[in-house]
Amino acid sequence: MSGMTLDGTAPAAPRTPPLSQIGALGWMRANLFSSWMNGALTLVIGYLIVRWALGFFDWAFANAIWSVPNNQTQVCRDLKGIGACWAVITEKHRFILFGTYPYEQHWRPALCIVLFVALYIVSAMRRFWRKELALVWIATLGVIGVLMWGGVLGLPYVPQERWGGLVITLILATFGLAFAFPLAILVALGRRSKLPAIKALCVLYVELIRGVPLISLLFMASVMFPLFLPEGMNIDKLLRAQIAIILFAGAYLAEVVRGGLQALPRGQYEAAEALGLSYWQKTGFIILPQALRLVIPPLVNTFIGFFKDTSLVLIIGIFDLLTAGKTAIIEPAWQGFGIEVYLTVGAIYFVFCFAMSMYSQRLEAELNRHRRS
């Protein structure tokens, strides 16, 4: 069709839209000032943000004190409310990261932290999603165990009571996930089983654990586990808390895995059966690989939840990152600087959780794209 209009005249040449509609100006018009109320809102919010940002900058940087000699915190106290006392971090950062681990051996927990982060990063990359990843996990966790305890390879032995800080948080979360995940898969499969006794056991486990707060399980671990074991057999506090966290995580992860098993189309189950595969062959080769891949974003979100929940061990006296922070300000010299310490500890948690959250959101977007195409 030639470009003739209905009345026979030649059509006007295409024009660019007016200047106020495009570019930065256009974007601002649409998003910030699209109506009177919108514009007013933008101005109010903008003003508040700027004012608060300036105030925070003053407190956190301009008037802040970065270090004090020899615990002389009077100068910090004089500035309370006006300037932050980051000296508490300068003084206590090793305590917050490593707890009461012997000073000269701090390289060991530091290396462990690096190993944990590396493990997370490797597990996140899709090209490593193969069966060998399980071996990598086992090997890394083994190395971390050796590093922390010592006693072999010329490393001096460090008893568990002296472990503390960020390392404990990472240990509780990672070992928790490592053991809870296989448990969760078994429980999810059991819950979908046709055998009534097995299904009932799995349902009971999941509903019981999900109905009670984590604190009650930690209390149970700390006061009741010693009663459950025969006399003479002792497991230390960290292991007890770890078991409670594993049981807790297992129930929540089981629900996530079950969602994946349900989402898989029945045709996959049938095709596998029609080929003559046995139950375990079918589950291992066909069902689980697909179901687990379907639910990775919710799995990551659940893991973020656990990572934060490990902070609850503060209540039963285990020295994790948050406990270290809280303990750092018990000393009379440093009392009252809770805000600075909690902001720092919060920043550490935030870095981990935010990274995982961004990863999970990006992964979900990618998986949705693939599924639609």
Next chain:
Amino acid sequence: MPESVTDPRQLRLPPKRPIRLSWSDERVRGIVWQVVVVGIVGSLFWWLWSNTAHNLAVRRIATGFEFLRREAGLPIAEHLVDYNPTDTYFRALLVGFLNTLKVAVVGIVLATILGTLIGIARLSRNWLLAKLAAVYVEVIRDLPLLLQLLFWYALLQGLPGPRQAMNPAEGVFLSNRGLKLPWFEWTDAHSFALLAFVLGAIATWLYARQATAKRLLDGRKRPAWPFALLAMLAAPIGIWAVMGAPFTPDIPKLRGFNFQGGLNISPEYFALLIGLVTYTAGFVAEIVRAGIQAVPHGQWEAAQALGLHRGQVLRQIVLPQALRVIIPPMTSQYLNITKNSSLAVAIGYQDIVSIANTTLNQTGQAIEGIAIIMLVYLTISLSISLFMNWYNGRIALVER
């Protein structure tokens, strides 16, 4: 020959199947598996149980719930019902339970309101507002709740003492001993008025339903607001007036080192409430946002093309669909607030967990103490779950 009306596929019923005793029979294998698994789990529990019984005997720890009748000797700072340390452990635990409810119920209401506002703000056309809400949600969700509670508590403890308390309004005082608000003396007249209000709300709801039913029959609109005004406003006020219209204000006054009178909100309760509300609101915001976005835009367009105005579109088309998506995860969040309130023990608010913990420390009966805690929470969880299942069944979309 005319076809019979009944479907021939509904004439006969299936027979029963006998079982064959052989390893190749699927059902026999199933039974063996179940026996093995139950056996393993059962023996594990039996082993734990026998150890426990032995240990309890050796350490001479009492068992049973007799201790509930003993005097508690436990001071409790905040109590909704009368309590003093000479009351029984049972009463102490009851007070703790009511404290838990106090923070959970108020927390649920406030978190829902705040979360809904933030969720709607996330979808605002104003980029600044939307981004601000997004940042709030992301930051809140990436920090542990316990950390946030400790932070708020530290903040409140950093406030000046009662003598230098902040006084933003007449009768309102904020200090490190808590928030004091002016209140009034609660008499029977007020109780009856409150009762009248609740009954009036129920009556209004029934009236509105009837009005809708009648409207469907004859098409005439019957506004419900005059009735609402009468039942929920005029009637309670009337009752209060009739019973003498009592109103004695109770303003907090500084006496010595603290305030007397007025409504007292302790820093522990306040910190716990703020922490729980701001934390849960982040999750509620995401749920509300997902719910609103779950309704395809085409629904709005189709409804408006039919001539429905915005209010009707919301009520009849959009909200019912959005609520289907919102309510299940929302109830899960309500459950979470209730469970998370157990963190009160970390900042010294005496909820059921805190009091049960002290009880088990004093009596040495750890198993009973923890069992009480779990029982309380399990009951709450299961009731909410049952309600959820019933509700889901009722509103489920009918599909092929």
Next chain:
Amino acid sequence: MSATTEYLASAVRVDAPPAILLDKVNKWFGSLHVLRDVCLNVATGERVVVCGPSGSGKSTLIRCINRLEIHQEGRIIVNGTELSDDIRALDEIRREVGMVFQSFNLFPHLTILENCTLAPIWVRNMPKQEAEALAMEYLTRVRIPEQAKKYPGQLSGGQQQRVAIARALCMKPKIMLFDEPTSALDPEMIKEVLDTMIGLAETGMTMICVTHEMGFARTVADRVVFMDQGEIVETGAPTQLFENPQTDRLKLFLSQILRGH
């Protein structure tokens, strides 16, 4: 289909015992009686097409043959072995009976080659190289050997269904079941799948096929079975059934589906 289409020579071996024997088979879904006293003999090498309106039980019938559905009354005997709760008998039967589904059901996380070699390796304990050679042979037979390393999501519907046929054939079954294999395909891809099935029929495979493709039935089927409301109403050679329907129900069904042509 034109009237001059040649009919495939019958491969039925009348001397051998029946490949599939259904004797008064009854099945219920809850209280709905979906298969009513179904009796059917399929000889080795015979090609049977099952047709009928939706809800007639035709899919249920063939799904009972490899026990994806369980019948409650009557006997089903496949290659001399009776279907029952006996798991070992069932494993044997599933090795000898291949199935092609309406929605292909390929395993999306495995390559085409892996889809085909999975069962031979893990069920027939074939060494991997042998299994791969076998898979390539069948993929060549269905004319898509070049797709072996691709994933199902990268193939068209017609190609996926051909892979599904190759996957079932890799188990060297004696009987092939087809559950509406072309119903989920776009029209232009139906022909390639039907051609593959015709090629398969030429090799003498025992086939039971639930389909609406009447042209295919005329070309390939030795026998057509018409089902309605759970029972077999009429059977016979395709020409006889389509040109000379005896019962009213078959006449009604034919008028409904032939309206489209």
